Amino acid sequence: xxxxxxxxxxxxxxxxxxxxxxxxxxxxxxxxxxxxxxxxxxxxxxxxxxxxxxxxxxxxxxxxxxxxxxxxxxxxxxxxxxxxxxxxxxxxxxxxxxxxxxxxxxxxxxxxxxxxxxxxxxxxxxxxxxxx
Numbered sequence: 001x002x003x004x005x006x007x008x009x010x011x012x013x014x015x016x017x018x019x020x021x022x023x024x025x026x027x028x029x030x031x032x033x034x035x036x037x038x039x040x041x042x043x044x045x046x047x048x049x050x051x052x053x054x055x056x057x058x059x060x061x062x063x064x065x066x067x068x069x070x071x072x073x074x075x076x077x078x079x080x081x082x083x084x085x086x087x088x089x090x091x092x093x094x095x096x097x098x099x100x101x102x103x104x105x106x107x108x109x110x111x112x113x114x115x116x117x118x119x120x121x122x123x124x125x126x127x128x129x130x131x132x
Contacts (some may be wrong), residue, residue: 037103056085056088056089059081059082059085060082060085060086062078063078063079063081063082063085064078064082066078067079067082
């Protein structure tokens, strides 16, 4: 009798360990998938983005310096160039912010879906426990 109880307990522990191993593997896969998605969205600035930012700064600085030094015809042209450059940068930043907002919405939606799935499982387990 004691051996049967011990055997049952041992099997139960092995089953729990297997479940935990599967959950850990699933968690690792999900973590890598999320890391890849965050990298695609722009978690770390890429060299192309740095180059574009440097180009914007150079255009702005050059246009402001030329507008201060040059005559009236060049001054107006350089102020307009600086204004257009700033406008393009603002539009780009708005676009990047929209991507981040979309990603946050996607994460929250997937969390809500997962929580609902877990709640369904809990209800099923509770029904099974109540029957027993």
